[in-house]
Amino acid sequence: MLNVRTKNSNMTKLAEYRESLKTKPQLRNLFLELTLRCNERCLHCGSSCGDVPSDELTVEQYRKFLTEVREDFGVDNKMLCITGGEPLLRKDFFDIMGIANELGFNWGMTSNATLINDEVAKDLKRVGMGTISVSIDGLPETHDAFRRTPGGWERAMKGIESLIKADTFKAVQITTVVTHQNIGQLWELYKIFRDMDIDSWRIINIDPIGRAKLHPELILTKEDYVYMFEFIRTMRIAGEPVTYGCSHYLGLEYEREVRDWYFLCTAGTYIASIMANGDITACLDIERRPEFIQGNILKDRFSEVWNNKFEIFRKNLCDENEKCRSCKEKDFCHGDAYHTWDFDKNEPQVCFKDVLF
Amino acid sequence: MKKTKRTAATAAMFATALNMALGSVTPDTAQLFNAKADEPDYEPSAEIQEDVYGPPEYFSTTTAEEAYDPATETETTMAVVYGPPSMMTTTYDPAIGFEEPLYGPPSFFSRGDLNSDGVTDVFDLIRLRKEFVESKTNGKNYAYSDYDVNSDGRLSIADLVALNRFILGKSSSLFYYNNYDPDDDPMPQPEYGAPLYFEETTTSETATETTAVSPQTETTTEIFYDRNTTTTTVTEPPVQPVYGPPSAFD
Numbered sequence: 354m355l356n357v358r359t360k361n362s363n364m365t366k367l368a369e370y371r372e373s374l375k376t377k378p379q380l381r382n383l384f385l386e387l388t389l390r391c392n393e394r395c396l397h398c399g400s401s402c403g404d405v406p407s408d409e410l411t412v413e414q415y416r417k418f419l420t421e422v423r424e425d426f427g428v429d430n431k432m433l434c435i436t437g438g439e440p441l442l443r444k445d446f447f448d449i450m451g452i453a454n455e456l457g458f459n460w461g462m463t464s465n466a467t468l469i470n471d472e473v474a475k476d477l478k479r480v481g482m483g484t485i486s487v488s489i490d491g492l493p494e495t496h497d498a499f500r501r502t503p504g505g506w507e508r509a510m511k512g513i514e515s516l517i518k519a520d521t522f523k524a525v526q527i528t529t530v531v532t533h534q535n536i537g538q539l540w541e542l543y544k545i546f547r548d549m550d551i552d553s554w555r556i557i558n559i560d561p562i563g564r565a566k567l568h569p570e571l572i573l574t575k576e577d578y579v580y581m582f583e584f585i586r587t588m589r590i591a592g593e594p595v596t597y598g599c600s601h602y603l604g605l606e607y608e609r610e611v612r613d614w615y616f617l618c619t620a621g622t623y624i625a626s627i628m629a630n631g632d633i634t635a636c637l638d639i640e641r642r643p644e645f646i647q648g649n650i651l652k653d654r655f656s657e658v659w660n661n662k663f664e665i666f667r668k669n670l671c672d673e674n675e676k677c678r679s680c681k682e683k684d685f686c687h688g689d690a691y692h693t694w695d696f697d698k699n700e701p702q703v704c705f706k707d708v709l710f
Numbered sequence: 711m712k713k714t715k716r717t718a719a720t721a722a723m724f725a726t727a728l729n730m731a732l733g734s735v736t737p738d739t740a741q742l743f744n745a746k747a748d749e750p751d752y753e754p755s756a757e758i759q760e761d762v763y764g765p766p767e768y769f770s771t772t773t774a775e776e777a778y779d780p781a782t783e784t785e786t787t788m789a790v791v792y793g794p795p796s797m798m799t800t801t802y803d804p805a806i807g808f809e810e811p812l813y814g815p816p817s818f819f820s821r822g823d824l825n826s827d828g829v830t831d832v833f834d835l836i837r838l839r840k841e842f843v844e845s846k847t848n849g850k851n852y853a854y855s856d857y858d859v860n861s862d863g864r865l866s867i868a869d870l871v872a873l874n875r876f877i878l879g880k881s882s883s884l885f886y887y888n889n890y891d892p893d894d895d896p897m898p899q900p901e902y903g904a905p906l907y908f909e910e911t912t913t914s915e916t917a918t919e920t921t922a923v924s925p926q927t928e929t930t931t932e933i934f935y936d937r938n939t940t941t942t943t944v945t946e947p948p949v950q951p952v953y954g955p956p957s958a959f960d
Contacts, residue, residue, distance in 0.1 A: 354839075355727045363752040370754035382764065434764040461765025484766040524766040544879065552712050553766065583832045591878055592721035594711050599759040613720070614757040623759075 354586075357605050360615075364608065367615050368684040374622040375667040380426055380659060381619075384626035384637055385415075387446065388438040393465050393500040395490075396571065397530055399563035399638040399692070402438040408630035410650075412448045418627070418650045419456050425656035428457040432483075435462035436637065438629070441469070447480050454481030461485055463528075466512025467505055474519040484524040486555065487513050491535035492542065499535070517550045524552040528598075531581050532559045532571040539584050547593075556585055557598035560693050561702050562638055575708045582709065585611040600693070601703055602686035604710025620691040621666025625659060633658050635666040638692035666691065673699045680706065725867070822859055822873055835873055842870060 389400060389407035410418075422431075433453055440446055440462055453460055461484035469477075477485075490499045493506040516525045527546060531539070539556070546554050558573050558581060559565050565572075573581065582603070588595035589611065597603075597611040599619070608615050620636035627633060633648045633655060634641075644665065648658040670688025671677035677688055677700075686704075688694060693703040758767050822830035824837040841857050845865050852858050852865035860872040875881045 354724060359752075363754075366752060367754040367757075382767075384764065432767055436764065459768060461768065463765055483768045486765045523768040526766050546711055550712065554711060580832065583836060587832050587835060587874060587877065589717075589720050590724045591874055591880070592713060592717045594714065594717045610724075613716075614759045615754075617754075617757070617759055619759060 355610055360605055360609055364605075364615050364685045367617060368687075371617060371622075371687065374619075378622045378659070378663070378667065380625060381430060381623040382432050382434055382625075383422065384434045384436055384624065386436055386438070386626065386629045386637055387440045387443050387449065389629050390442050391438040391465075392442060392467060393439070393502045393505060395488075395500045395564070396568050397499070397532070397559050397563065397565040399560075399565070400438070400641075401563050407438065409443070410629070410631050412445050412452070414631070414651065415449045416452045418655065419453055419458065422655055423456050423458070425654075428459070431458065433458045433460035435460060437463075439465055439468065441473070447476055450480040450482070459483050461524075463488070464512075465500070465502075465505070465509055466516070467502070467508040469512035469515050471515045471518060474515040477516075478519055478521045482522060484522060484526065485516060486526040486528045487516075488530070489513075489527050489542070490530050490532075492538050495535050495538060499532070513549070513551070525550075526553045526555055527551055528555040528557065530557055530559050531573065531577075533573055533577055534571060536573065536577050536581060539581070543588070543593075553594040553596060555596050555598055556581065557600065560600065560638075560690075562640070562692055578705070578708050582607050582611050600690045601705060602682065602689055603705055604682070607709055608685075616685065618687070618690045621663045625655075625663075627655075635663065636692055640692075640696065642696065670694050670701070674701070677701070682706065682710070821856075822876055824856055830873075831877060835870070835877060838870060838873055841865070842867075 386400070388409055389402050389405050391398075391402040391404075394403040419433075435450065441464060443449070450460065458481075460482060462482060463486045466485075466487040487509060488500075489506070489509060490496045496506040496509075497503055513525065513527070516522060527549075529535075529539075529542060543554075558578065559571050561569070561572060582597070585595055585597050586607070596613065599612075599614075599616075602608070602616040603611065620639060624636055625633065626635060626637045627650055628637070628641075631650045632646045633650060633653065634645050635647075639645055647662040648655075669683075670691065671680070671683040671686060673688070677683055677686070680686070689701045689704060693701060695702050822834055824834040824841075827833070838857060838859070841852075842865060845852060845857075853863045854861055855865075857865050857869065859869045859876075862868060872881070
């Protein structure tokens with residue numbers, strides 16, 4: 354619907370910019386996976402979290418790490434993204450985030466909000482949380498079944514209400530992972546969220562990663578994908594704060610129309626992640642293979658790893674696959690998202706060619 | 711969900727783009743309305759991609775997104791041309807919800823269900839949008855046809871908007887614009903100057919230079935936009951962080 358020539362021109366600019374990022378990456382988002390433990394067991398979890406053993410860093414180890422990051426990169430235009438598992442399961446959560454706040458970092462978190470009440474919301478405000486994204490994956494029964502947590506929906510919604518009531522955070526966002534099972538609930542969810550004072554609703558499709566690989570029945574069909582993107586676009590035409598996530602190249606029709614940016618997988622160029630045990634990688638959704646671990650903050654200085662390693666993430670995946678190499682969209686797609694690339698077969702697991710374009 | 715200048719700008723961008731595609735607004739007239747249907751100064755380094763699962767981005771010294779309140783917008787920065795349709799020339803009752811033909815049997819057609827699948831949904835919107843674009847060149851007469859969903863005698867943007875609003879539950883009738891009252895409409899409307907675009911330099915989306923805010927040294931007050939009013943409130947400096955409060959999880 355928007356001007357296709359303009360989109361084409363802008364994405365060409367972006368492709369050139371991306372080339373420059375490979376040699377001059379800019380750290381913008383630093384994900385901290387505080388724990389792999391979680392009080393839910395979502396079917397689609399990319400990190401296979403749950404009631405699992407989790408090597409975790411201590412408060413002092415985080416203090417040292419964050420101090421080094423501040424020394425080497427500063428805090429301007431940087432954001433810490435706190436995730437897990439469920440970060441609030443850590444008893445020393447507020448100690449860690451208090452340090453981050455004291456050092457001047459902007460930070461936000463992802464959470465299932467089941468552990469958030471009015472008091473916790475106030476504590477989050479005290480330690481400087483800026484934004485939060487809470488997962489709601491369907492209507493109550495669907496959400497609870499998907500996350501295998503009876504009563505989870507109710508508790509999550511109460512947690513969101515507590516966050517809204519605190520009235521202090523820059524953004525309270527709901528994220529919904531769309532599956533073949535819950536796609537018919539989007540309109541009902543819209544009616545619920547429309548009346549809540551949230552800042553935005555992020556809608557993303559389930560990807561075949563982590564535990565989701567065990568549930569192929571949840572993956573969207575072609576018709577589901579078109580429906581989902583048309584839904585998001587309709588919402589945005591109407592001025593609703595609905596957005597798709599960062600994943601996947603969508604073709605000239607949908608790029609820029611279902612989100613406020615053009616596709617760019619920034620794993621390793623804007624984004625780095627610290628796993629629960631201190632391992633350094635790009636994006637926590639990328640399959641956890643040894644070759645993707647670039648170092649560990651317990652023995653390496655993060656800035657040295659960021660500047661001297663990460664080559665595996667700073668290349669075009671499309672060059673690894675013959676079909677991608679010959680695709681006319683390859684400059685815009687560059688092999689699509691890292692986290693859905695099949696590194697055994699060297700092909701994208703998700704490609705919207707012949708689906709959206 | 712919050713309406714902000716950004717979401718209003720997105721909606722305005724779509725509407726302007728559609729109007730330009732149809733020739734109702736040209737690049738020149740778009741400039742007169744200060745409409746931004748395009749991205750003339752796209753800068754890749756300024757883009758902020760919201761991560762697939764991370765929290766929304768923000769940088770502390772940039773201002774929060776301003777809530778959009780059409781009642782207080784005084785600048786006519788955007789005129790989306792999808793205003794009320796022309797006067798009706800046939801007799802029908804909007805309350806009925808569909809138009810009885812002048813002669814012939816009553817219609818059982820559910821107005822808005824353009825693909826006849828029994829429901830009025832986004833797929834009908836897609837169909838309408840496609841027909842809309844084709845109507846400029848195919849020479850067909852759409853007056854009071856299935857595609858003229860608001861029955862104003864022509865196929866126009868008003869039909870798209872009417873169907874869109876109907877699907878979203880914002881109106882109970884596809885004849886909305888026949889009884890159009892801007893005061894009832896929370897969406898940005900042309901006569902009330904929907905904001906064109908938020909000021910890039912003052913929104914939280916722009917990667918501007920920021921200064922670390924250290925709660926221990928901050929002495930300035932912060933200004934927050936009150937979500938419920940358009941006035942600003944000045945607050946005291948934030949409470950010093952206390953880490954190590956009693957755990958909620960013992």
